Amino acid sequence: MAEGKKKLRIGLFFGGRSGEHEVSLASAKSVMENLDKDKFEVVPIGITKEGSWLLGVDPVRLLAAEQDVTPDANLEQTTAVTLTGDPTLRRLIPVQGGEPLGSSGSIDVLFPVMHGTSYVGCGVLGSALGMDKEKMKMVFQSVGLPIVDYVVYRRNEWERSLETIMDAIEQRFGYPCFVKPVNLGSSVGVSKAHSREELEHAINVAAEYDRKIIIERAIDCREVECAVLGNDEPIASVVGEVISSNEFYDYRAKYIDNKSQTIIPANIPQATAEEVRRQSVQAFLALDLSGLARVDFFIEKQTGKVYINEVNTMPGFTQISMYPKLWQASGVSYPELLERLIELALERHADRQRNRTTL
Ligand SMILES: Nc1ncnc2c1ncn2[C@@H]1O[C@H](COP(=O)(O)OP(=O)(O)O)[C@@H](O)[C@H]1O
Ligand SMILES: [Mg+2]
Numbered sequence: 001m002a003e004g005k006k007k008l009r010i011g012l013f014f015g016g017r018s019g020e021h022e023v024s025l026a027s028a029k030s031v032m033e034n035l036d037k038d039k040f041e042v043v044p045i046g047i048t049k050e051g052s053w054l055l056g057v058d059p060v061r062l063l064a065a066e067q068d069v070t071p072d073a074n075l076e077q078t079t080a081v082t083l084t085g086d087p088t089l090r091r092l093i094p095v096q097g098g099e100p101l102g103s104s105g106s107i108d109v110l111f112p113v114m115h116g117t118s119y120v121g122c123g124v125l126g127s128a129l130g131m132d133k134e135k136m137k138m139v140f141q142s143v144g145l146p147i148v149d150y151v152v153y154r155r156n157e158w159e160r161s162l163e164t165i166m167d168a169i170e171q172r173f174g175y176p177c178f179v180k181p182v183n184l185g186s187s188v189g190v191s192k193a194h195s196r197e198e199l200e201h202a203i204n205v206a207a208e209y210d211r212k213i214i215i216e217r218a219i220d221c222r223e224v225e226c227a228v229l230g231n232d233e234p235i236a237s238v239v240g241e242v243i244s245s246n247e248f249y250d251y252r253a254k255y256i257d258n259k260s261q262t263i264i265p266a267n268i269p270q271a272t273a274e275e276v277r278r279q280s281v282q283a284f285l286a287l288d289l290s291g292l293a294r295v296d297f298f299i300e301k302q303t304g305k306v307y308i309n310e311v312n313t314m315p316g317f318t319q320i321s322m323y324p325k326l327w328q329a330s331g332v333s334y335p336e337l338l339e340r341l342i343e344l345a346l347e348r349h350a351d352r353q354r355n356r357t358t359l
Contacts, residue, residue: 007041010342011107014059015047016114019188019209023255027317028059028113034319034334040342043107047114109345114314122313123348126289130313133182133214136287143286145279145308148298149173150216152182155207166199169215176218178248179203181210185312187251192218219307221298223249224266226280227315227326229340231290231348236277237326241266262322264329272299275306283311290348291341294323 012035014028015021028044035042046057049066122130129136134152141147151172153165169177179202181189189209191202206213223244227237245259246252253260266273280295287293294315298307315323324334332340 007039008108008342009041009043009106010035011043011045011110013045013047013110013112013114015049015062017047017049017051018114019184020186021049022063023186023316024114025059025063027321030318030321030324030334031111031113031338032059035338036335039339109342111342111345112314113317122287122289122291122293126287127313129287130289130293130311131183131185132212133180133310134212136310139286140283140308143282145283145286146306148216148219148307148309150214152212152214153203155211155213158203158207158213162200162203165203166196169199170196173215173217175199178216178218179206180214180216181206182212182214183210187249187254190248190250192248219298220301221307222266222268222301223296223298223309224268224276225294225296225322225326226276227323227330228280228284228289228293228295229291229327229332229337229344230284231344231351234281234284234289236280237330238265239268239273239276240264240322240326240329241268242322262325264325268299269304272304272306279306279308283308287311289313291344292323294326 012028012031014024016024018024025046028046032042032044043055044057044059046054046059046062048054048062054062129139134150137147137150149172151169158165176192176194177199179191179193179199189206191198191205193199193202203213203215223242224239225242226239228234229237241263242249243261243263244250244253245257245261249260268276276295276297279297283295284293289311292313292315294312296309296312298309299305300307315321317323319334324337327337328334
């Protein structure tokens with residue numbers, strides 16, 4: 001960026017009222033460390049588990065405060081805010097107790113490093129579809145992407161007719177089968193059920209997290225992931241494999257035991273890798289995403305068949321997360337990746353501004 005040009009102010013959001021709160025804080029820490037300080041000024045906005053927005057809080061401090069017995073001590077220097085649009089500046093500005101903190105505090109680009117429910121990143125539709133495993137599959141199916149057979153129940157339906165529902169699941173999938181809350185990620189509330197007893201427990205667990213529960217046929221599979229970057233002409237990275245340290249890639253295997261491995265590029269036939277990359281771009285466009293997404297697949301061990309599992313519109317973003325590592329292996333460094341994402345956000349915004357808003 002040219003000398004003397006104003007730095008772009010990046011509103012970095014993280015935390016939030018989500019089962020993936022801690023995951024978001026870890027990602028935000030990496031993003032903060034890697035944004036080019038010569039080009040960008042970071043305005044950190046941490047969202048507590050209670051939903052308060054704190055301006056100026058550091059993700060590491062927020063985590064420390066939350067784990068502390070005297071939680072407020074670490075957060076004294078922060079300001080509780082909300083954001084509002086500034087109609088003259090066409091920008092977002094932080095507001096405290098109804099008083100704007102001044103246009104000097106305005107934000108040029110929002111960078112939400114959030115996982116889980118209630119937040120936008122890929123645009124409203126794309127983010128919503130990316131969170132709802134049922135609607136996502138419906139869209140995949142409509143464009144001919146291969147999905148795993150599934151069924152969805154509502155929580156109150158489940159509570160009324162446990163036995164009938166379990167009979168139906170046993171008939172359709174047998175064991176093992178997978179049970180998940182429809183709207184969540186990071187494997188929170190996901191179980192592999194091997195018996196009727198486990199199935200009942202698994203559905204009860206999933207029903208604690210969401211009002212919709214999805215049950216899927218279990219695939220005996222390898223798991224591969226592909227990173228997509230772009231807006232209207234997205235590109236796909238090399239493909240990486242995840243080797244889980246547990247029976248499946250659960251929360252523990254993802255974030256706690258540190259024993260899961262990633263292999264980049266995945267050691268799979270070239271034709272399979274090409275298929276995965278092609279489907280990744282197709283899924284990105286089908287869900288109307290923008291900026292970034294990580295697309296996850298199962299490759300059935302016995303047949304080599306590829307199934308699309310899900311799209312993550314705000315994938316894990318620490319430096320050792322799959323998404324940045326896939327780009328690294330494809331020739332895009334972490335700081336370059338952040339810069340590209342900001343460019344893409346501005347590009348998409350400019351494109352939206354072209355829409356006519358009067359009759
Ligand atoms: N149908 C399935 N067959 C085999 N493994 C599955 C299936 N569904 C989920 N899994 C396992 O559970 C993990 C988490 O499920 P996933 O649908 O990716 O949920 P999340 O959005 O929480 O990541 C997957 O990475 C995989 O290891
Ligand atoms: Mg997943």
